[in-house]
Amino acid sequence: GAVVSQHPSWVICKSGTSVKIECRSLDFQATTMFWYRQFPKQSLMLMATSNEGSKATYEQGVEKDKFLINHASLTLSTLTVTSAHPEDSSFYICSARPGATDSPLHFGNGTRLTVT
């Protein structure tokens, strides 16, 4: 149980275009989801906390107008990278927890974004 599904698993887009990444909790409801970014050989950096029915909470240094987050239902959060540039190329991973706050996060399998 507790599966988090992410789509697409990889995407290549041209500079200046926008890309949407979906994160779904398949067998549980998630009022909160988390979006992380990971550069090669580095750790996961939290970008934002997605809250169902309200605005996302962004970490310091993350541009909210560039990384649009929508959490319209209890099982779906989307991250849209707007006007993507090559420096946005990265591995984006979402997560959610089916239990209490002191329980493990479950992660999707990530989306590899390459901006050309």
Added chain:
Amino acid sequence: GESVGLHLPTLSVQEGDNSIINCAYSNSASDYFIWYKQESGKGPQFIIDIRSNMDKRQGQRVTVLLNKTVKHLSLQIAATQPGDSAVYFCAEHLGGYQKVTFGTGTKLQVIP
């Protein structure tokens, strides 16, 4: 703030040996800690967790030790197998908050 490594330290162990992966966490107010395993091109996978009121917890072939005095976590893997090769991250959770902060990570290479 976030703990982001500029490179991943690597631990090489012989198949069958025990592995010990160490992690220093950043916030003395963190009350819950998790070890994750990440294989190439995949999301992190939960291994084991421990709460701050404990100093040791055992799972199947894995043990986590917590030393709050020096803000140190370790993950011990017994009889390391080739399938254990991956990057291992410790993560800390600050009490009262939902988010989880990841440590630098260690790449484990198992030599057959």
